[in-house]
Amino acid sequence: MNISVAGTGYVGLVTGVCLAEMGHQVTCIDIQEEKIAMLQSGRLPIYEPGLEDLIEKNVTCGRLHFTTNPKYAYGNAEVIVIAVGTPEQQDGTANLTYVREVAYSIAQYMKNDVIVCTKSTVPVGTNDQISEIIQRHKPANHHVEVVANPEFLREGSAVVDFFYGDRIVIGSDCHKAAAFIEQIYLPLDIPIIKTDIKSAEMIxxxxxxxxxxxxxxxxxxxxxxxxxxxxxxxxxxxxxxxxxxxxxxxxxxxxxxxxxxxxxxxxxxxxxxxxxxxxxxxxxxxxxxxRQASLPVIKAKEIIGSLKGKKVALLGLSFKPNTDDVRQAASLVIIEELREEGAVITAFDPIAIPNALQVLGNTIEYTQDIRQALLHADLAIIVTEWEEIKQLPLETFELYMKKPVVIDGRNCYSLKEISKQPITYISIGRPIVTNEYKNSET
Incomplete structure (x- = not known):
């Protein structure tokens, strides 16, 4: 089947690559030329475990293509997946600008009957708007149906979620269109729920x-x-x-x-x-x-008093492990509050530093070496539960820090193991562990 995917962010790229892995001919289109150039050269604009190998495999097999040309992407597609961003506006509503732009583009360049499948997260009623736009501007002799097909992909495990998800939701007021989209997903052997369009959007x-x-x-x-x-x-x-x-x-x-x-x-x-x-x-x-993101700084001030001039090791920048995404990450709030308190910050993260730099610039120090972050630190704050942090030998805190004071925002360590170490350890919703520690420095 010829499928085109509009948008090469997390949802669009993962969806397109995985559909190609299922054997379909897939064209991923994006208006950002730099992003498409990266993908065409084999480089990924995002980090997602397992995705790079699948891209290389399916590009090599000739099933996966990347373009900025809507005529090429939409001209012969049987299914067009809308997976563009719907960013938050100042009042909290979803910005549907990119969705509408794709709808106009589909209407302009489609050359045959097509099913438009919306994966972007959109407010109830948006798919009706998409249908109205396309119907109003499409060639008179071509037929279009719009299907709501929300995604349930988690960053860091999106490829696994695509192939082994809990359910697939297909919302359509056209039985034939719903059945057509259902055929795409049947090989995955995942439960399929078919509803009306508005219910699918609300789900x-x-x-x-x-x-x-x-x-x-x-x-x-x-x-x-x-x-x-x-x-x-x-x-x-x-x-x-x-x-x-x-x-x-x-x-x-x-x-x-x-x-x-x-x-x-x-x-x-x-x-x-x-x-x-x-x-x-x-x-x-x-x-x-x-309120939760402010807890580490509140707890730090309760334990060690003024943070002015104190070196803080911030462990983790991404909003969750196995992704380089820092959007709405707790780290950004914590860093801002630490800077207001006059702390000196060194942040550790294995992959999210480039994205953090785009937001924070050089206002803090960065390192991919967790021990370098901890060296001579007065305080360590665990923000992201990376395996590199969870598997860190606990004695590392005593060996590298001035005094091992750890605020764990993700409850990475067991209290039983922590109690064996000379560490002051403050976690979330658990008793504080305060042990005597040595006054030596590395």
Whole structure:
């Protein structure tokens, strides 16, 4: 099948590459010439485990192509996937500019009947707008159907999620179009849910909002645990065994980030407000999450007092491990607050430094050597649960830091193991561990 994918961000690139891996002829189109040139030369504009090998394989096999030319991309496509960004606007609503531009371009360059499949996260009613734009501007003798097909790909595991996801949602008011898209996914043997278009659009927002709610809920419970002397890990273990609750997204920490949860929760609040409903629960979820990122600096000041002139090792820049994405990352909030306190910051991250540089510039020091970040540090703050951090021998903190004071925003270490080390250790929702430490420096 000839499939074109508009947009080569996380969703578009992963979708296009994986469809090619399934045996389809895929053309990925983007308006950014630099990005397409990178892909054509075999370089990736994003980091995603497993993706580079699949691109090389499918380009070599002749199934995967990259272009900036809409005539080439849309002219002979049977299915066109819209996977462009829908960035957050100042009022929290989704910016649909790129979606509309793609719709106009499809109408202008399509040369045969086509099914347009929307993967971009869009407010309810957007696919009707896409259909209206294309119908109004397309050639009179060609037929178009629009299908809502929201994505559920997680950065860092997107390739796995594509091939082994929990479900595939296909929203359409045309049975024939829905059945056509269903045939693409049947080889994956993943449950397929077929709905009307508006329900499919809402499913994406509702899923992300619910997961965000679980995260903020458990962080509120963690705060209470700290006050009463309970251990959040024991609490989550106890409630997670309840099948009605489940163990997932119940890990206490410094909140969610990235390109989806912050944007989609705000967009759903705005969507509700536009329809005369105040989504008070989700407003509270957002408020709690915004507060979480400030916890490490608050805890640092409680433990060591003034941070002025103190060297802080910030461990992790990306919003989650296995991605180089720093959008809405807790690290950005923490760095800003540390700088306001006068701290000197050295940040460690294995892959996200280039993206962090674009946001922060040279206002802090960067290193891919975790020990270099810790050298002579007065304080270490764990922001991202990279394996390089989780597997770090605990004695490293004592060996390299002035005094081993660690604030763990992701609860990377067990209290049992930490208690064996001369480390002052503050985590989220768990008792503080304060052990005597040596006064030697490396």
């Amino acid at each position: 994406k927002y509702a899923a992300n909002a619910f997961l965000a709610t679980k995260i903020s809920f458990i962080n509120e419970i963690a705060t209470i645990c700290e006050q009463v002397g309970a251990n959040i890990e024991e609490v989550t273990k106890g409630i997670g065994k309840d099948k009605r609750i489940g163990p997932y997204f119940l890990k206490a920490g410094i909140g969610y980030g990235g390109s989806c949860f912050p944007k989609d929760t705000k967009a759903l609040v705005q969507l509700a407000g536009n329809n005369q409903h105040s989504f008070d629960l989700l407003k509270a979820v957002i408020e709690v999450n915004n």
